Amino acid sequence: MSDIVYLDSHFVPKEQAKISVFDRGFLFADAVYEVTAVIDGQLIDFNGHFQRLQRSCKELGLSLPITKELLVDVHHELIEKNNLHEGLIYLQITRGADSSRFFDFPSSSVPSTIVAFVQHSTVVNHPNAKKGISVISVEDIRWQRCDIKTVALLAACLAKHHAHQQGADDAILIKDGYITEGSSSNFFIVNRDNEIITRPLSQDILPGITRQAIIQLAQEEGLKITERRFTLDEAKKAKEAFISSATTLIWPVISIDNEDINQGAVGHLSQRLRDIYLDKALKK
Known part of the structure; x- marks a missing residue:
């Protein structure tokens, strides 16, 4: 089975997870990310990762378009849908995709891009x-x-x-x-x-x-x-x-x-x- 990816409020097979070529994360590295370990199906130090995510977004003037509660739900659903016992969950938030490649930040009406996916790996007994x-x-x-x-x-x-x-x-x-x-x-x-x-x-x-x-x-x-x-x-x-x-x-x-x-x-x-x-x- 293909891994399931979270992309902008939808859970899709990884082969279907596509973003625009105009996404600012792709064009300018205008994006932040976090990686949370999963052991025995449990998120490790998630609170700390979310607090740092908030800080990163604030430092870049990037709107955090998802609540902590919803993000926890997304992580848990990724664990369940991908049968992730041990490994990592990667989360990335970009400033979104405008219809051009201008250096200036796009208007606030441009929605952010949110991507999260799992990585099956050995954490404890590496x-x-x-x-x-x-x-x-x-x-x-x-x-x-x-x-x-x-x-x-x-x-x-x-x-x-x-x-x-x-x-x-x-x-x-x-x-x-x-x-x-x-x-x-x-x-x-x-x-x-x-x-x-x-x-x-x-x-x-x-x-x-x-x-x-x-x-x-x-x-x-x-x-x-x-x-x-x-x-x-x-x-x-x-x-x-x-x-x-x-x-x-x-x-x-x-x-x-x-x-x-x-x-x-x-x-x-x-x-x-x-x-x-x-x-x-x-x-x-």
């Missing part, structure tokens, strides 16, 4: 969560509003593609000598004093929903966590490193630029945080 991943460092060439979750992801695609060409699993981004985040994730290190360190929120990084959950969990567990900038050299000398996102939850990083972290072994603290996160997420 092999990378157990074995860890290798990353390489690349220059952060993204635009200056990385705090808004837009679909302008070409720089991230280039970073990931370059990493894969070099035989690595992913890339971490460097700006002005400091690590900002992963190509599609937030980035953490653990120093020799077991202090968990991640970059503070600013326009340079995405306010990750999983990132915030990790910070809260660490505080609840009495672990020391600090938000500050850190260099690539400090990361390479760290006791542990890991990435976080809705897609990965927490994946340990065991190599940066072909230099082993923790002698190439998955660290205890990153694995502990992942276990705690999963335990609490599934009890909500």
